[in-house]
Amino acid sequence: MLYRTILFDFDDTLVRTRETRFRGLRLILERECDIEADDEYLEKAWGLPYDEFLTTLVKGNLPKKNTLKSSYEDLGDEYSPPPYPDALTLLASLREEKIQLGIVTASSRTLVQRQLKFFGDLASSFDLILAAEDTPFHKPDPRVFFTAFERLGIHPSQAKEVLYIGDSLNDLFASQGFGLAFLGIARSEREVKAFEEFKAPYVRTLSELKLTS
Numbered sequence: 001m002l003y004r005t006i007l008f009d010f011d012d013t014l015v016r017t018r019e020t021r022f023r024g025l026r027l028i029l030e031r032e033c034d035i036e037a038d039d040e041y042l043e044k045a046w047g048l049p050y051d052e053f054l055t056t057l058v059k060g061n062l063p064k065k066n067t068l069k070s071s072y073e074d075l076g077d078e079y080s081p082p083p084y085p086d087a088l089t090l091l092a093s094l095r096e097e098k099i100q101l102g103i104v105t106a107s108s109r110t111l112v113q114r115q116l117k118f119f120g121d122l123a124s125s126f127d128l129i130l131a132a133e134d135t136p137f138h139k140p141d142p143r144v145f146f147t148a149f150e151r152l153g154i155h156p157s158q159a160k161e162v163l164y165i166g167d168s169l170n171d172l173f174a175s176q177g178f179g180l181a182f183l184g185i186a187r188s189e190r191e192v193k194a195f196e197e198f199k200a201p202y203v204r205t206l207s208e209l210k211l212t213s
Contacts, residue, residue, distance in 0.1 A: 003181065005154060006094060007128075009139075009166030010105035011047075013185050015081040015115055018046065024079035028071045029057060033064040047168055050108045050132035073110050083119055084187075086206040095125045102128030104148050104164070106138050128152050139170040142177030165206075167191055172200050183209065 011017035022042055029037040035058065045056040054072075058064035094101055105112060109131035116123040130148045137143040145164075149156055159179035164171065167185050172195070175182035184195040184202030195202040203209060 002097075003099065003161055003163040004158070005100040005102065005152060005162045007102045007104050007145075007148065007162060007164045007180075009164075009168070009171050010103050010112055010115075011081070011107055012167045012187065013165060013171075014087040014103070015083050015118075017081040020079055020081045021075075024075045025057070025072065028068055028075075032067050032071055033058055033061075035059075035064070047106065047170060049106045049138040050111075053106075073108070073114075080115055080118065083115075084206065088119065088122055090206045090209060091119070091122045091125050095122070100152060101126050102130065102148060102152060104128075104130045104139075104144060106132050108132050109134070139166075139168075140173035140177070142174045144174055145178040145180065165209075169194050169198065172198060 008014055011021075022039060025042055026037045029035040037057070042057070045053050047053075048056060054065050054069050058068055091101070103112065103126055109129065112129060112131055119125075128148060128151055130144070130151070132138065135144055135147045137146070145159075146156070149159075149162075154162065156178070160181060163181045163183060164175040165183045165185055166172070166175070167187065168191070172182055172184065182200065184191065184200050185206060186192040186195055186202045186204055191202070192204075
């Protein structure tokens with residue numbers, strides 16, 4: 001089926017976020033917030049809506065949260081997640097097909113827009129960027145898609161004509177709850193195990209996604 005619209009998660013779906021951002025987060029938390037942060041500590045907050053993500057990392061300490069937010073959003077380009085090459089190739093193909101494209105993410109608009117500069121002219125391919133501050137609902141809550149559909153001019157009854165691509169079970173559950181088609185992107189064995197446990201369709205790279213009419 002050729003979908004009328006394809007929506008993407010952003011972090012670890014289109015951009016290599018986890019490994020690059022974790023380095024910056026550890027640096028800020030340890031040097032500026034006096035918080036020891038290994039990968040296990042960071043994973044507990046990863047994927048949460050942006051404000052909740054920051055709050056969790058500093059254990060609810062408001063001054064430290066403000067410090068973390070300011071420094072995290074001001075990280076240099078060496079900590080900016082690069083786009084996956086297969087994501088750029090897919091976006092170029094989808095743009096030629098004139099398929100409506102969007103991003104639905106729990107990340108902040110500031111971070112997404114900064115990272116999109118590495119997409120070159122493909123950054124303009126998206127008809128929608130729905131970030132954490134644009135909706136009170138966040139994955140796995142399926143209501144996150146109401147705002148996305150409204151802004152794209154799609155009626156919820158057309159949900160089956162929309163594909164959502166993401167790397168986590170929160171993406172899967174939100175998609176299923178709203179009636180969207182879903183495709184997982186499993187870039188590590190962690191995602192493979194999760195998607196197979198819930199019998200969700202997935203690919204290992206976005207180059208496996210075939211456009212068929």
